[in-house]
């Protein structure tokens with residue numbers, strides 16, 4: 001029997017298989033208002049029809065200035081809830097569980113207006129200089145994460161993922177490369193963890209369901225966090241009740257590595273073993289055999305694919321064929337699945 005197609009339960013949420021569509025910005029909001037469009041309805045529903053176990057809706061900004069681009073989805077206003085509920089309803093109608101990634105881009109925001117970060121250091125010459133956040137701005141942003149989580153609940157999501165990766169705001173607090181603060185949010189790793197710790201606490205004020213955090217578990221820089229630091233942060237997250245750590249990498253400094261198949265899987269494995277917490281593996285996972293092997297070797301608990309789902313919305317069917325597993329067809333496709 002294939003593990004990939006075995007159900008998996010994460011804090012009361014049972015997935016029909018261990019296949020996850022990773023969050024991917026679709027840059028498809030039409031009026032810079034962060035609202036769901038027909039593109040989102042079609043894109044997410046198609047992957048639910050394609051039998052994905054869990055779909056993580058793209059990075060959705062908890063404040064307007066927390067967007068990466070002005071075409072990003074938003075979850076900063078109650079006006080976003082109805083559109084998001086439409087897509088959760090459609091994902092549920094076709095058997096997928098629905099997660100949403102709540103995010104703040106920090107110094108990597110390209111939207112108009114001031115941008116914020118733990119310290120006033122620009123990402124590179126093409127980015128603007130951020131303002132170092134005041135304590136008041138930290139409190140406002142934590143509240144924005146809380147409100148984002150409340151709206152995710154109102155919109156019917158089964159699971160929330162906090163975006164702590166790719167050099168965006170939370171990652172900027174975690175990394176010694178971007179956090180030069182001298183208050184309680186900067187300095188040693190407990191202090192650098194504080195903003196994520198308080199984000200998790202803020203989310204948990206309104207959200208009791210499954211919670212995942214995406215991290216960049218390799219910063220590809222000698223002075224950045226080490227894998228040991230990420231094992232430590234993952235232990236802290238587990239103590240706080242985070243259910244799964246989604247292990248990505250990079251984004252704190254401009255890219256310096258050439259990805260290869262499964263390049264981030266060892267990070268998921270090291271964190272799973274080191275912190276004894278469920279992990280998700282992501283990054284150039286494209287075949288059923290490869291995904292099955294990750295689960296068999298207990299390197300991760302869930303397998304996330306991003307770009308492969310752009311190429312093949314019905315990838316679970318492709319993987320099932322590859323592994324010789326029969327999976328049920330949507331009833332509309334029963335004659336030609």
Ligand SMILES: Cc1cc2nc3c(=O)[nH]c(=O)nc-3n(C[C@H](O)[C@H](O)[C@H](O)COP(=O)(O)O)c2cc1C
Pocket residue numbers: 022023024025026058059101163165166214248282283284285304305306307308
């Ligand atoms: C178009 C695009 C948009 C992405 N947007 C997000 C995002 O919103 N949040 C995030 O954490 N990662 C994002 N990613 C990264 C993916 O989730 C994934 O980690 C990465 O593409 C590696 O997986 P893959 O090789 O299966 O594509 C994005 C990737 C792509 C290609």
